[in-house]
Amino acid sequence: MEPDGREETGNKVVGARQAVREARRIVVKVGSSSLTTASGGLDADRVDALVDVLAKSRGAQEKEIVLVSSGAIAAGLAPLGLRRRPKDLARQQAAASVGQGLLVARYTASFARYGIRVGQVLLTGDDTSRRAHHRNASRTLDKLLAMGALPVVNENDTVATDEIRFGDNDRLAALVAHLVRADLLVLLSDVDGVYDGDPSRPGTSRIAEVRGPADLEGIEIGSAGKAGVGTGGMVTKVEAARIAAAAGIPVVLTSAVHAADALTGGDTGTYFHPTGKRFADRLLWLQHASTxxxxxxxxxxxxxxxxxxxxxxxxxxxxxxxxxxxxxxxxxxxxxxxxxxxxxxxxxxxxxxxxxxxxxxxxxxxxxxxxxxxxxxxxxxxxxxxx
Missing domain, CATH: 2.30.130.10 (PUA domain)
Structure with missing residues (x-):
């Protein structure tokens, strides 16, 4: 134990993550690659493993959890005979229509093992860029939490158009974190943090903390993963982390297998320190979600x-x-x-x-x-x- 009360894990000081341990309302975002197989279709074991972690955190630690989950389009690929995520919007919407029901049904069944009710909330860009929609979305999420339900949020891919899409659920998660006045945003994917190079190459190391944009200068941020079922990559996750951090919300970016450590303040992933203060909701959507x-x-x-x-x-x-x-x-x-x-x-x-x-x-x-x-x-x- 350090003189100032900070803990050490190996050579890494983790006292900076006190905000993680104290967070009461948390937004957790999970990507498609962490929930599905490479060929499409939900992986029930992966979904259950994530739910186990969230339910434990919600119960034992008395946290409020909002889950922003990708996976609707990916879940609909196999049932429709599609080998990879389609590029055209119409087939993406068709896959989302099939997959969204499968995704929520899987979450509903998995959380039911812990007596937790799930509430589905589908959003489009209009819901954060138009004031009336914005207020309604905020009230719905607050009421679900107040009534003891766990909101599962996703972009409404079945009706979203190119003009109103968020582009990726990472940015949606950052906006939702501000919308619900979260104390913490956790971004989960198949990569366990930001690295100072290609993590598959020898000699690269994980960046444990980011205090501002200068800490990532000269770092080449990777694109989408190998599975081909998602739209994002490390670029969108880092951008989402910057959006949330600029709004005063700390962020942990790590892999889904380290979700438990991420929620308890363990030395995992990359921790983004808040760089700004919370400000009016309409200004956040104006800057990051409006067209x-x-x-x-x-x-x-x-x-x-x-x-x-x-x-x-x-x-x-x-x-x-x-x-x-x-x-x-x-x-x-x-x-x-x-x-x-x-x-x-x-x-x-x-x-x-x-x-x-x-x-x-x-x-x-x-x-x-x-x-x-x-x-x-x-x-x-x-x-x-x-x-």
């Missing part, structure tokens, strides 16, 4: 006011407008070179913007009425984008 419906090009003064001064966008700072959008839609704010600097919710329809460009709010109010004496994008509905 801009258009763009506004700003002059240099407006760019400085927004990026450096954290000010609202006024009509006088707009140089051009593109796209078709209505008031309340997310739009991208760009500098004169076309580089995105921010994203925000616009207060006017696209067709109204041209007559506002370059004019003061006082002038517009005199000519068009008091409704035009306001910001085009208010600073409270605006997020800066990383350079």
């Amino acid at each position: 801009p419906q258009g763009s506004l090009t700003l002059d240099d003064g407006a760019v400085r006011a927004i990026v450096q001064g954290r000010k609202s966008l006024l009509p006088a700072g707009i140089a051009a407008v593109e796209g078709e959008f209505t008031a309340g839609d997310p739009v991208e704010l760009r500098d004169g070179r076309g580089h995105p600097v921010a994203r925000g919710l616009v207060n006017f329809d696209a067709k109204e913007i041209p007559r506002l460009i370059g004019r003061s709010t006082r002038e517009l109010a005199r000519e068009l009425g008091p409704a035009y004496e306001r910001e085009v994008v208010h600073r409270d509905d605006l997020v800066l984008l990383e350079p």
Whole structure:
């Protein structure tokens, strides 16, 4: 035991994971490759092994668990005679339609061994990018937890389109973690952490902790696994970890076989320290889940006011407008070179913007009425984008 009360495992100090041990509400994400065979179809033993760990953590440690589970499309491959995950959206949706029922049925039966009820929650991008849907999703998850059920969340692949898909459940898990105000996010896959090189090659080592982006500079992050049944890879997991960490949520990224250690603060996987503070839900989805419906090009003064001064966008700072959008839609704010600097919710329809460009709010109010004496994008509905 160290003088400051930290524990050591071998040469590794694990005291930094105290937040893991103290976490009460946890979002756990598991990938398709950890639940299915390479040819498709659910592996009942793998599902049961994961459920055993989650049920134990939920009971003995009095944790609240939200499970974000991939596997619907993968589970539907074999029943439909598909050898690999199809590339076209229509067949993916067909596979998800068959597989989702099989996946939830397997979870329901497995958790029933512990007397735990399962509640299915299917989400699309709209459910995190539209305010009303966002609030409804939050209330549903909170109520399920309050009533003692364990929510199983997945993207609604049967109806999602290319325009509204999350792209991978890793990012969905990060957004759900913020949505339910989780104390911890655990990302489980078939790789036991982030390595400083190809983990299959000799001489590479696991990165135990990440305190910020600088810790991963120069590290080549791998792509999807060998099974071919999932859409993600280490890239999407690291990005999800960064999203959650930036919102003040610690993250453990490890393999499914180490799930028990991950939930108890053991020295497994890669631990991402929180890098930011929790902020408004709508700003998180605005930055990471929304799809801009258009763009506004700003002059240099407006760019400085927004990026450096954290000010609202006024009509006088707009140089051009593109796209078709209505008031309340997310739009991208760009500098004169076309580089995105921010994203925000616009207060006017696209067709109204041209007559506002370059004019003061006082002038517009005199000519068009008091409704035009306001910001085009208010600073409270605006997020800066990383350079």
